[in-house]
Amino acid sequence: MRNGDQVLVDGGLVGNLPSDVVRKMGAEVVIAIHLEVAPAKPDEIQSFFSVLGRSVDVIVRENEIRGLAAADLVVKVDLHEYTSLEYEKSKAIIDKGRQASEEKARVLEPFALTDTEWQNYLSARNSRRRGSGLTPQFVRVEGTSAGAAKHLEDFLQPLVGKPLDTKTLDGLLTRLSGIGKFDSVGYRQIQDGTRTGLLVMVHEKSYAPPVLQFAFEVDASESADVTFTQAARLTLMDVAGYRSEWRTDARFGNTYGVSSELYRPFTGASKWFVAPHASASYTQFKIYQRSDPLVIYGRTDANLGVDIGYGFNRFSEVRVGYEVGDLDAKVRLGQAQFPSIAGRTGNAKLHFLVDHGDDPVIPRRGYTAETTFRWYDTSPGALEGFPTMEGQVQYFQPITRPASIFVTAQGGTTFGTRDTGPVPQFFLGGPLRLSAYGTNELYGNQYYLFRLGYLHDLFTLPPFLGKKIYAIGSYEFAKMYGFPLQSGFPNDINAGVLAETAFGPLVIGGSLGDSGHRKWYFQLGRVF
Incomplete structure (x- = not known):
């Protein structure tokens, strides 16, 4: 933290066991708790980070020796089998501390307080605490x-x-x-x-904004067809007034494209905002039957629009807007599942988002909800306007310290409108959308999908590699209305490993579904 021209860091660097400080504060007897960790092994010091970490350890241990010498009584806690990064083992480490104190019980007993004495001490300490006592006039x-x-x-x-x-x-x-x-x-x-x-x-910050972020995505939704996309995001702030934010994304690889949005509050303190946006992209849109590719469309999109919205708080917002664009989808390879199309698109939309998850990448607790309603006044091949609506709700609940369960419900509909043009509005198949099925294998104008899952914390990665690795399992079932070739009850089970790495989320898994559907898949990357 900063204090004027000073930059203050963790005092543990110079006084990790500050016996002298508490004695100056008036302590008559100083009881020090010493955490004994395992000495470093030469074969573990093999990188810049391990050398740096070991150097800090040497500094900390040197000042710990001074703190131990100034204490009246030392309780040593044997933590040789743990490292400083094993936060998930906190309960076992606490038990080790309790055990060490119990072994010193006879020595510590003369300093013990009765319940009444302890409460009196707390009352006296609290009475010395100063409240802010401040009613600011400016x-x-x-x-x-x-x-x-x-x-x-x-x-x-x-x-x-x-x-x-x-x-x-x-x-x-x-x-x-x-x-x-x-x-x-x-x-x-x-x-x-x-x-x-x-x-x-x-x-x-001296280094931002603007902020330039790089990311990539490796997608093996089909194990025999691995694609790669490089991405970058440039974020500028306050370019159109205070709290405005201009984000521009670029992608190269399986998808080529650029998209940009300017978020601008009506005033510096307003919850109302306007958000003009534009995008252009080209991608290969693939349809599989099980693991066999049926067709590859070359799809080009260009869109321009503006939203007006209201941010209720940091977690939720609502937007209304209009978007006009051009869509061109042509068969590049394979047997067409629906005709090539080209023409203007135009739609008005209503979008609502709420995110109360505890992590933006891999939530363990909380809920999220998102829904978008659109009214297309024009779309290639459609004779008249039509509505669409798609939404998703997710809920995550811890059941033990390392484990959480989750449920996802999502669906889409055109409210019974059949004339939406030759291209269906919704697709199912691929990871998180009937994982055992081929990519976009099921399509139509109305669907639902439910997912029930279990997430278990396995271990923590070193900080420079990411955060955590989880085991994940789930059961999915869905239905695409009007698709003639699906089974009576499309469903599957999934199992795999999910990691939050420095390169983005990584998932490696397999899925076994009804009517002979099965698949191995992995995905890595992209956090924006």
């Missing part, structure tokens, strides 16, 4: 441009004239640090003549 922001500071002061204006609730303030400051412009945000009380106020100090 808020001032420093560390950014005058225009941005004015917008931030407007954002924090609800704090003025009320006793300062530090929990509410911390929440607001967390939101400020989360917009991507600042690497630190802090505050303190100030005086301006006779007025008492709140000074909020922000520090802008």
Whole structure:
């Protein structure tokens, strides 16, 4: 964190066992808890990161020795079989600490307190705690441009004239640090003549914005047909006013394309926003029957539109808009499943999104919901306008510390309208959409899909490789109405490994379905 011109880091680097600090605070007896970890093995120091980590360990252990020497009593906890990255084993590590304390029970007993003495101590300690005691009469922001500071002061204006609730303030400051412009945000009380106020100090990142991100996607939805797409995203901020954000994505490989959207709030503090957007792309659209390719269409899309929306909070928004474009889909190889089409498209849309998942990539707790309604006033081959609606709801619930269950429900419909042109509106088949089935094997104008699954935390990756690896299993069942070649009850079971890596999500799995459907697949990459 920053304090004026100072940058403060974890005090453990110079005092990981600060016996001298607590003695200066008035402690008469200092009891130190020493965590004994395994010494480094030469064959484990094989990279820049391991050398750096070992160097930090040497510094920390040196200051720990000084802390141990200054303590009156030391409780040693044997943690030789654990590493500093095994957070999932916290319960076992806590049990080790409890066991070490019990072994020292006779030595520690003279320092024990009765329940009454402990409660008296807590009461005395709490009475010495100072509340904020501040009712700010103004808020001032420093560390950014005058225009941005004015917008931030407007954002924090609800704090003025009320006793300062530090929990509410911390929440607001967390939101400020989360917009991507600042690497630190802090505050303190100030005086301006006779007025008492709140000074909020922000520090802008030296390296962003703008932000340029790279990603890639390896898709083996069909194990005999692996595709690769390179992607990049450029994000510019405040280019059209405070809190505006302009994102541009580019893709090269199996899909060639560019898309761009400018998000602009009506005012710096408004929840209303306008979002013009445009995109153009070319991709190979494939239809399989089981593992056999039937046809490859070359599909070209170009679209231009604008949305007006309202952000209820950080987790949900609603948009209405209109989009006009051009669609060209022609058979490149194989037997056509529906005719080639070309022509103008136009649709009005209503879109709603809510995301209360605890992780944007692999949620373990919470729920998400998304639905889009469109009214097409023109579409190639359709004689008149028609509606479509597609939605998805997901729910995740932990059942033990390492395990979660989840359920997904999704579906789409044209509300009984049959004349939507020669190309159906919805497709099923492939990972997460009847995984055992061939890519886009089922198609039509109305469907449903349900997925029930189990996610189990296996172990944590080193920080430079990613986060965690999970075992995943699921059961899916679905129906595509009006598709004549499907079985009476399309369903499958899936099992595999899911990892959140530094290169993006990785899934390797297999699926066994009804009527002889089976498949191995893997996918890697893309986080935006």
